[in-house]
Amino acid sequence: MTLIAEPKSMHFEPPLPLRSGATVRGYDLAYETYGSLNADRSNAVLVCHALNASHHVAGVYAGQDRSEGWWDTMIGPGKPVDTDRFFVIGVNNLGSCFGSTGPMHLNPDTGRVYGADFPVVTVEDWVDAQARLLDGLGIEQLAAVMGGSLGGMQALSWTLQYPQRVRHAAVIASAPNLTAENIAFNEVARRAIVTDPDFHGGHFYQHGVVPQRGLRIARMIGHITYLSDDVMNERFGRQLRSGLDFRYTTQDIEFQIESYLRYQGDKFSEYFDANTYLLITRALDYFDPASRHDGSLSKALAAATARFLLVSFTTDWRFSPHRSREIVKALLDNHRTCSYAEIDAPHGHDAFLLEDPRYLSVVRAWFDRIAAEFGR
Amino acid sequence: MTLIAEPKSMHFEPPLPLRSGATVRGYDLAYETYGSLNADRSNAVLVCHALNASHHVAGVYAGQDRSEGWWDTMIGPGKPVDTDRFFVIGVNNLGSCFGSTGPMHLNPDTGRVYGADFPVVTVEDWVDAQARLLDGLGIEQLAAVMGGSLGGMQALSWTLQYPQRVRHAAVIASAPNLTAENIAFNEVARRAIVTDPDFHGGHFYQHGVVPQRGLRIARMIGHITYLSDDVMNERFGRQLRSGLDFRYTTQDIEFQIESYLRYQGDKFSEYFDANTYLLITRALDYFDPASRHDGSLSKALAAATARFLLVSFTTDWRFSPHRSREIVKALLDNHRTCSYAEIDAPHGHDAFLLEDPRYLSVVRAWFDRIAAEFGR
Numbered sequence: 001m002t003l004i005a006e007p008k009s010m011h012f013e014p015p016l017p018l019r020s021g022a023t024v025r026g027y028d029l030a031y032e033t034y035g036s037l038n039a040d041r042s043n044a045v046l047v048c049h050a051l052n053a054s055h056h057v058a059g060v061y062a063g064q065d066r067s068e069g070w071w072d073t074m075i076g077p078g079k080p081v082d083t084d085r086f087f088v089i090g091v092n093n094l095g096s097c098f099g100s101t102g103p104m105h106l107n108p109d110t111g112r113v114y115g116a117d118f119p120v121v122t123v124e125d126w127v128d129a130q131a132r133l134l135d136g137l138g139i140e141q142l143a144a145v146m147g148g149s150l151g152g153m154q155a156l157s158w159t160l161q162y163p164q165r166v167r168h169a170a171v172i173a174s175a176p177n178l179t180a181e182n183i184a185f186n187e188v189a190r191r192a193i194v195t196d197p198d199f200h201g202g203h204f205y206q207h208g209v210v211p212q213r214g215l216r217i218a219r220m221i222g223h224i225t226y227l228s229d230d231v232m233n234e235r236f237g238r239q240l241r242s243g244l245d246f247r248y249t250t251q252d253i254e255f256q257i258e259s260y261l262r263y264q265g266d267k268f269s270e271y272f273d274a275n276t277y278l279l280i281t282r283a284l285d286y287f288d289p290a291s292r293h294d295g296s297l298s299k300a301l302a303a304a305t306a307r308f309l310l311v312s313f314t315t316d317w318r319f320s321p322h323r324s325r326e327i328v329k330a331l332l333d334n335h336r337t338c339s340y341a342e343i344d345a346p347h348g349h350d351a352f353l354l355e356d357p358r359y360l361s362v363v364r365a366w367f368d369r370i371a372a373e374f375g376r
Numbered sequence: 377m378t379l380i381a382e383p384k385s386m387h388f389e390p391p392l393p394l395r396s397g398a399t400v401r402g403y404d405l406a407y408e409t410y411g412s413l414n415a416d417r418s419n420a421v422l423v424c425h426a427l428n429a430s431h432h433v434a435g436v437y438a439g440q441d442r443s444e445g446w447w448d449t450m451i452g453p454g455k456p457v458d459t460d461r462f463f464v465i466g467v468n469n470l471g472s473c474f475g476s477t478g479p480m481h482l483n484p485d486t487g488r489v490y491g492a493d494f495p496v497v498t499v500e501d502w503v504d505a506q507a508r509l510l511d512g513l514g515i516e517q518l519a520a521v522m523g524g525s526l527g528g529m530q531a532l533s534w535t536l537q538y539p540q541r542v543r544h545a546a547v548i549a550s551a552p553n554l555t556a557e558n559i560a561f562n563e564v565a566r567r568a569i570v571t572d573p574d575f576h577g578g579h580f581y582q583h584g585v586v587p588q589r590g591l592r593i594a595r596m597i598g599h600i601t602y603l604s605d606d607v608m609n610e611r612f613g614r615q616l617r618s619g620l621d622f623r624y625t626t627q628d629i630e631f632q633i634e635s636y637l638r639y640q641g642d643k644f645s646e647y648f649d650a651n652t653y654l655l656i657t658r659a660l661d662y663f664d665p666a667s668r669h670d671g672s673l674s675k676a677l678a679a680a681t682a683r684f685l686l687v688s689f690t691t692d693w694r695f696s697p698h699r700s701r702e703i704v705k706a707l708l709d710n711h712r713t714c715s716y717a718e719i720d721a722p723h724g725h726d727a728f729l730l731e732d733p734r735y736l737s738v739v740r741a742w743f744d745r746i747a748a749e750f751g752r
Contacts, residue, residue: 020624120624180608180633181600187634188596191641194627195589197573202627213571217593220564224557232556238664246662248396248496250654251570251578255661257556258563265567278626285631286622288614 003059003076003083005032005069007099010136016094016129019286022119026108029133030092030099031055034075035083037139042374044139045086045367046130047071048147048154051222051280052272054098057090058083071148073355080364085371086143094129095121095279103275104205114275116202121279123150123287127157131165143370145306146170148352149319150280153287156327159304160289168370170309170363173316173352175323176297176330177288182318185225186281189218193274202275211274216265218277223264228315228348236260297326298333307337309366311359313351314344339366379435379452379459381408381445383475386512392470392505395662398495402484405509406468406475407431410451411459413515418750420515421462421743422506423447424523424530427598427656428648430474433466434459447524449731456740461747462519470505471497471655479651480581490651492578497655499526499663503533507541519746521682522546524728525695526656529663532703535680536665544746546685546739549692549728551699552673552706553664558694561601562657565594569650578651587650592641594653599640604691604724612636673702674709683713685742687735689727690720715742 009030015023032055037044047057049070058075060067075081075088092100095118103118134142145166147155152174159169178186193199196214200207224232236257240246246254253259293299308331312324321342331338341362345351351359385406391399408431413420423433425446434451437443451457451464468476471494479494510518521542523531528550535545554562569575572590576583600608612633616622622630629635669675684707688700697718707714717738721727727735 020622022624116627120626177614179605180612180614180631181603181605183614183631184596184600184608184633184637187631187637188593188600190626191596191638192568192593195592216571217564217568220560220567221597224560224564227557229555229557232560236556238553238556238559238667246396248398248662250496250566250651250658251492254658255556255559255563257560261560261563262567275626282626282630286624291614 003034004062005034005056005059007032007055009099010133012129012132016125016132018119018125019122020120024094024101024119027094027101028099029094029101029129031133032057032069032090033137034058034088035086037087038374040374041139042141042143043086043371044134044142045081045088046134046142046145046158047075047088047090048126048130048145048151049090049093050147050149050151051284052268053151054096055090055092055100056098058088070353073353074360074363080360081146081367082371086367089133089137091130091133093121093126095276097273097276102273103202103279104273113205115205116275118275118279120282122283123153123157124161126283127154127161130154130158131162134165140165142166143374144168144170144367146172147174148172149174149349150284153284157287157289159306159308160300163303163305166306168309169304169306170311170366171324171327172311173313173319173349174327175319176290176327178285183285185221186285189221190278190281192217192221193277199274202278204274210269212269215269215272215274215277216262219268219272220261220265223261225318226349228317228346230315230346231348232257234346297330301327301330301336302334304331304334304336308339309363310338310340311352311362312342313347313349314342315346316349316351318349379410380438381410381432381435383408383431385475386509388505388508392501392508394495394501395498396496400470400477400495403470403477404475405470405477405505407509408433408445408466409513410434410464411462413463414750416750417515418517418519419462419747420510420518421457421464422510422518422521422534423451423464423466424502424506424521424527425466425469426523426525426527427660428644429527430472431466431468431476432474434464446729450736450739456736457522457743458747462743465509465513467506467509469497469502471652473649473652478649479578479655480649489581491581492651494651494655496658498659499529499533500537502659503530503537506530506534507538510541516541518542519750520544520546520743522548523550524548525550525725526660529660533663533665535682535684536676539679539681542682544685545680545682546687546742547700547703548687549689549695549700549725550703551695552666552703554661559661561597562661565597566654566657568593568597569653575650578654580650586645588645591645591648591650591653592638595644595648596637596641599637601694602725604693604722606691606722607724608633610722673706677703677706677712678710680707680710680712684715685739686714686716687728687738688718689723689725690718691722692725692727694725
């Protein structure tokens, strides 16, 4: 049976205090829910998204073929996160560009579009905003919070900010903070956007333009880091786009990999907001729970009481397995319950979004155990 | 004793046929030499440069402190490549921007600046041009050709194009071709340059501007790939630029690694030619001697008769050790003499330019053996 998704929105009037010291008020969060909340409200699962995703996690929109949610392989009726048993919530983060309030919306304090003045948001701020959404939905405690990549950072942060509100946490293809190299890639992407003459200091909306050149470059860089060297060689290798002979050109496409990257960049630049890109990469940069505990992740995770699932992928060089193992170690230092799966997959960071039977069966088994706790 | 370097230039009037089918005529090659050619002209060593380097390989310019050549740790009196024994030649490649004829010079056929019309050059074309330089210097056979990275590709190509003219070849931190990921990084850098509004289709000289935004991005991307994740974490980690607290900004610098990358990008954009960047990254993309032998590197290297030294560095993820091992294997398949050193160094691809005692002593021992052949 096809799961039909319906986007919803919740308005929040009171100011949300942010880690930067700023506040944001009068904002909306776009969200979707799948399945039914049980009588004692104990079966809710919150799904947190990464850089480029949204609240549309699973199912399709009525009458729109091929509108599958970004984690539709994972979530739905009979799927690893079974919506016949769980009440699953997808939410678009504050500052994103898929329905929740972000830089392209009006600032109620000034009546003008936020643009570059949208306040810097952190993973912790997003979790606070998500907690308010749960309040609005009447959910006191989550059966589980889950996310991949930046979404995994939010899941981890939930267990630290609201330990009593989350019984389980699935942290997938994630890390306890970014390395210098991760930050470096984010910074190049941001510079490409910010130095695009069409960026206009972030107030491009009022000029009727979009910094598409910068967004294209940002996305191309991102794409390289999402894939593994192996899968790139397998899918593209040194294949030429046309025929067998070189055309000897510096500006035109010669190799298939170039064609692929340009296509990805073009597509992205048509729908993604440039200010959102800056905000979300910064949220990634800033996340570092250990920093408030003398750099000790073990001390930081002492606050967590949830039971954990950690998953990493062998060829993921953006958030490599050893970053997940750091989290596992810190949890074990605190005698927490933690399952860890390192999946041998060729697809790099992207693997967490793909249909790998071993990966999906690990997640399924873990959620089955959670479902057994409330007898479904 | 300080080695004093003197830049020289040689003019070539006859057309050089290029792999693209085009020719270039009336061009100059900038070069330098160190040490003395011996009586039987058997002690010449040609040094080939990588993307960002030049003919200024060793020594300093008179009266200019801190003008050391880019491989001054390696080459000079008493150094691993000892200029008291060898006659060392550094040459700037055709299409580069440090003295040899390139895109910013006049096309003798049109009387106009080449700009984007400078013909696409390949590693093989460069080797042909270098062979003409040796003709001009009266050197029939090289004691050795050597190079790192793209320079290593030229050294390898020398042994295939002119097997009788080269007795030894040192191929350092190099590869038999680029992977899809390597090409992808080059392509993003090129797109950043080409889509900079100041690029003007490559004819920016006549507009009195330089596509500095694009060059900055290109260099930042390059720099990330030259360093290892390890050395980046060690040197920069998550260190903030100022103080201990986040400033919460998307456009200003927050982390030291951002400051470093921006500095590298700014510096590079002030001296490097944008068209040269396109040409040189394309020469990298195109190099693939196996492609003319059904993809078999073993078949391709059957033509080589030189004795080889291969060196790679454990943390080099741009040209990783397994790429060097492919060359070693292909040479051994052909029963060629080959020494191979895999240096355990934390510095990534950059390691080939740095002063690592184990690395330098391997190269020294190899050149000592060559010197013994002609009794010096």
